[in-house]
Amino acid sequence: MARKTVIIVLIAAVITGVLAAGHLAFWNRYQHEKNFTRTEIVITYRDIEEISSWAGLPEAETLKRLKQHGLTTVLFKEPTVENLRSKGEALPGAELKWLDNPLIQGLVKANNIRADHTYLIFDNRAAFDRVKKQLVAKLKSLSINTYTGAGTYLIEIPMAYNILKDKNIGLGFPADKIQLVDQAGLYVMVQIRSWSKVSAATVEDLKTVFEPIKNIPRISAVLFNDESVPGYSEHLLPVVAEQIKQTPRATVAVVEFLPQKGLTSLGKLLDKKIIRLHSIAEKEMGKYTPETAIDRFVLAAAERNHRALLVRPFIPVNLASQERFLDRLTAALQQEGLELGEASRFPAVPVSKPVIFLVGLGVIGGGLLLYRRLGFKKGTMPLFAAALVIWAGLLYLQPVLARKLMALAAVMVFPTLSVLIFIDRKERPLGRAVMSLAAMSFLSLVGALLMVGLLADTSFMLKLDQFAGVKLAHVVPLAIAALYFGYLGTTGESPRERISNLLNRPVSWGYAAVAGLLLLAVAVYVVRTGNDGVAVSPLELQFRSMLDNLLGVRPRTKEFLLGHPAMLALLYFGYRDNRFLPLLILGVIGQISLVNTFAHIHTPLVISIIRFGHGLWLGILLGVLAVLIYKAARGGARRYLHG
Numbered sequence: 001m002a003r004k005t006v007i008i009v010l011i012a013a014v015i016t017g018v019l020a021a022g023h024l025a026f027w028n029r030y031q032h033e034k035n036f037t038r039t040e041i042v043i044t045y046r047d048i049e050e051i052s053s054w055a056g057l058p059e060a061e062t063l064k065r066l067k068q069h070g071l072t073t074v075l076f077k078e079p080t081v082e083n084l085r086s087k088g089e090a091l092p093g094a095e096l097k098w099l100d101n102p103l104i105q106g107l108v109k110a111n112n113i114r115a116d117h118t119y120l121i122f123d124n125r126a127a128f129d130r131v132k133k134q135l136v137a138k139l140k141s142l143s144i145n146t147y148t149g150a151g152t153y154l155i156e157i158p159m160a161y162n163i164l165k166d167k168n169i170g171l172g173f174p175a176d177k178i179q180l181v182d183q184a185g186l187y188v189m190v191q192i193r194s195w196s197k198v199s200a201a202t203v204e205d206l207k208t209v210f211e212p213i214k215n216i217p218r219i220s221a222v223l224f225n226d227e228s229v230p231g232y233s234e235h236l237l238p239v240v241a242e243q244i245k246q247t248p249r250a251t252v253a254v255v256e257f258l259p260q261k262g263l264t265s266l267g268k269l270l271d272k273k274i275i276r277l278h279s280i281a282e283k284e285m286g287k288y289t290p291e292t293a294i295d296r297f298v299l300a301a302a303e304r305n306h307r308a309l310l311v312r313p314f315i316p317v318n319l320a321s322q323e324r325f326l327d328r329l330t331a332a333l334q335q336e337g338l339e340l341g342e343a344s345r346f347p348a349v350p351v352s353k354p355v356i357f358l359v360g361l362g363v364i365g366g367g368l369l370l371y372r373r374l375g376f377k378k379g380t381m382p383l384f385a386a387a388l389v390i391w392a393g394l395l396y397l398q399p400v401l402a403r404k405l406m407a408l409a410a411v412m413v414f415p416t417l418s419v420l421i422f423i424d425r426k427e428r429p430l431g432r433a434v435m436s437l438a439a440m441s442f443l444s445l446v447g448a449l450l451m452v453g454l455l456a457d458t459s460f461m462l463k464l465d466q467f468a469g470v471k472l473a474h475v476v477p478l479a480i481a482a483l484y485f486g487y488l489g490t491t492g493e494s495p496r497e498r499i500s501n502l503l504n505r506p507v508s509w510g511y512a513a514v515a516g517l518l519l520l521a522v523a524v525y526v527v528r529t530g531n532d533g534v535a536v537s538p539l540e541l542q543f544r545s546m547l548d549n550l551l552g553v554r555p556r557t558k559e560f561l562l563g564h565p566a567m568l569a570l571l572y573f574g575y576r577d578n579r580f581l582p583l584l585i586l587g588v589i590g591q592i593s594l595v596n597t598f599a600h601i602h603t604p605l606v607i608s609i610i611r612f613g614h615g616l617w618l619g620i621l622l623g624v625l626a627v628l629i630y631k632a633a634r635g636g637a638r639r640y641l642h643g
Helices: 003-033 045-055 059-068 081-086 102-109 125-138 161-165 175-183 203-210 237-245 263-269 282-287 290-303 319-335 353-373 380-397 399-422 430-454 470-488 495-504 509-527 538-551 557-573 578-599 605-642
Strands: 038-044 073-077 090-092 118-122 145-149 152-157 187-192 219-224 252-255 274-279 308-310
Touching: 003 353, 003 380, 003 430, 003 605, 038 045, 038 319, 045 059, 045 073, 045 319, 059 175, 059 319, 073 175, 081 090, 081 118, 081 161, 090 161, 102 145, 102 152, 118 125, 125 145, 125 152, 125 175, 125 203, 175 187, 203 237, 219 274, 237 263, 252 263, 274 290, 290 308, 290 319, 290 538, 353 380, 353 399, 353 430, 380 399, 399 430, 399 470, 399 578, 430 557, 430 578, 430 605, 470 578, 538 557, 557 578, 557 605, 578 605
Parallel strands: 038 073, 038 308, 073 187, 187 219, 219 252, 252 274, 274 308
Antiparallel strands: 090 118, 118 152, 145 152
């Protein structure tokens, strides 16, 4: 087939993929995101109790006042024996005999109190019944005794208190407190503890745990407290899902930065009825002021699609200061176009395999254009046909894996292709260099659009599934571009001679130092990709906050401050030889970052687009200034030397 025809076929494949991806991105995804605005502000009931205590108010009054300032939801964490101990409702047997209570003193006289047992004491029959049911379900191997009389209800657990408290067994949720919250017109969340390290869960145990939750009328979501969902180890997640479906809203909340085994599978069993919750860990609260906490919450809600924000009171605990904090947080959320109310849920976004296949066609076309750009001409069309067959088969057999692999290919292919197309040895006028950088960035953006189309469904938007291969996506384009231009920048008549000259070239101390710095920079760059990067310094956090305040959406630093200015300079000077390798590496990093911005599928699409735009225009501005300063300095130096 003629060379021109092959190129036309491949470009047509890319255009087809772009059109299909555009449909998925702007119809399937954006149309759902723009109506996804309702956000809950959540506080734990334990904090309500503390605020009420310091304010000297009934808890019902505190709930009413905080609701007027923006509070929507109260979270109940399942209490433990240790929580009861702090209220005087749980005691080791050795301490029980000192209580002046007729029932207990009768048991002491009858020698029925064991010093090595734990006793729970209630004056409320409903609380006694609730806790007894939970303990019987979760401590099946123990013989739990109960005693009642004289208005006292006693539970005896044949386990030492110091051992029992470390088990963190959940004791259900207080119905009277939940009723207070409901009467205040607030929503309820409940956080269930796992007991898998104590005893294996059964179907009946799970029903016992979830039965009271089904009767909470304004329940917003169910959360889980521990490293695994109850029933996960026993392969009973379908039972858990069925129990949650019987709650009024049938929704689970996923806590950011708290990975939990079984939660992803449970989310899929619930037809992706998931909301994402963001909080500041209690041990980290001392690092934040109200202002910085609000910034963090707003960023989580506006840029990472969190629709529940768990707030904690600042020290000293003060009702008035908490009201002011909620007022400011509410105003900041509304300024971002978010509204308060029962958290919005993403509807299930349909995924069409034929349309996904067409998106993959665009990635394959781009990959083969890159293949030819690297100098390989033969076998393009047979490779094209083979790739289509493999893609179709994988999409049929393993659709999620196929989409992840093709998305990874998209973000590796197009930044590399755009760099190889637009960089050459010739110097450009500054205006043409600017136009070339813009064109290069939009060609790289094609890879982002194809990736967005491939991953445009609720699973990825809620992080039940994630873009895979972040490190590869950052390293592979960089390696290909460095090797390609390093090869072109070496003298020689034949490929063998070029490679030989490159390998045998003497290395000066200066080049070695530059190479070492480049390797160090690349290492830091790779480490800081993904979610396991190095910690961000306070100075950088302040810089990011300033950009957020100035621009609304912060561009990536490695794009506008490093990558785009370096690429503009390289396009202006031309890649004449390997002295320009540092500019090339920085410039390629900018293109890679640009594309991978869109790999954060949980970030609203419009935010990623704005981030791309800000990064590009700011990078061009700084690049133009750098070139003009260089020209002025070079002109001044020449005049000084000759004058």
